Amino acid sequence: MNKPAMRNALKKLRKVGFDRADRANALMAPQEMLDFLAMTAGVKPVFLLGRGFNDPDWIAGVVQIAKEMQLRIIVGPPWQAAVSDVPQWFRELTHPEDRSVADVVYICKAKGAAEAVANSCDKKSISMEEEAQLLAYPECCVRDHYRRVELRDQAFFMMVERTSGGNHEEMRRIIRDDVGVAAETDQEKAMLEESHGAKPALFTSFHMCDQCRGNPDSPAKRISARFEELAKAIGSDFASEIASSQGGL
Ligand SMILES: [Zn+2]
Numbered sequence: 001m002n003k004p005a006m007r008n009a010l011k012k013l014r015k016v017g018f019d020r021a022d023r024a025n026a027l028m029a030p031q032e033m034l035d036f037l038a039m040t041a042g043v044k045p046v047f048l049l050g051r052g053f054n055d056p057d058w059i060a061g062v063v064q065i066a067k068e069m070q071l072r073i074i075v076g077p078p079w080q081a082a083v084s085d086v087p088q089w090f091r092e093l094t095h096p097e098d099r100s101v102a103d104v105v106y107i108c109k110a111k112g113a114a115e116a117v118a119n120s121c122d123k124k125s126i127s128m129e130e131e132a133q134l135l136a137y138p139e140c141c142v143r144d145h146y147r148r149v150e151l152r153d154q155a156f157f158m159m160v161e162r163t164s165g166g167n168h169e170e171m172r173r174i175i176r177d178d179v180g181v182a183a184e185t186d187q188e189k190a191m192l193e194e195s196h197g198a199k200p201a202l203f204t205s206f207h208m209c210d211q212c213r214g215n216p217d218s219p220a221k222r223i224s225a226r227f228e229e230l231a232k233a234i235g236s237d238f239a240s241e242i243a244s245s246q247g248g249l
Helices: 003-015 023-040 056-068 088-094 111-123 128-135 139-164 168-176 186-195 219-234 236-248
Strands: 046-049 072-076 104-108
Touching: 003 023, 003 056, 003 219, 023 046, 023 056, 023 104, 023 219, 023 236, 046 056, 046 128, 056 072, 056 104, 072 111, 088 139, 088 168, 104 111, 111 128, 128 139, 139 168, 139 186, 139 219, 219 236
Parallel strands: none
Antiparallel strands: 046 104, 072 104
């Protein structure tokens, strides 16, 4: 691990401007910086830029740093490793982020990782196993993430369908006009609650599956510990800053 190089990169990342009035982004920034540094240290094959934290100034600033560091930059569609049972037209209306294709930036250090990303972009497909490996996330937690997204999508579909009496035009209007719909049936309530139940793995950007959460020596906890160690090696202030930001999310 080249600590001076990582500290130098951290200094540059800290200088990147973005809209700090967006509280969620401001709280995510320290973890994003750790993820970037983990990629430069070879701990994380791919750093994913522009998904979730999509401030344009931040994206442009990080791309510039990656160019200066001669990292490999690939722009392509966001990964979507799961096939949803929710109708395609409904999914497209409720997941506009999936349509803004060229907006995700994959940054890698190793040639092999960059080739895997380029391949996934060409094929427009990726397996959950490969997504997990490239992001240094546990496969079980990646699978669980997709399961919860699907549950939330299905619950929302049921709620909108019930509210509209099954009329597709009315369903479209409810989504377009952002009409509030609430869970009413026991099934809808249970699905929504389950979809929101994941807890973040500290010092990482993924959420833990239930098995990982309940086991002190789970894949998620081990990755969490590795990233905490990396943050502390870069600087104890940096590690504390990440911990307190994650507490605020
Ligand atoms: Zn897990």
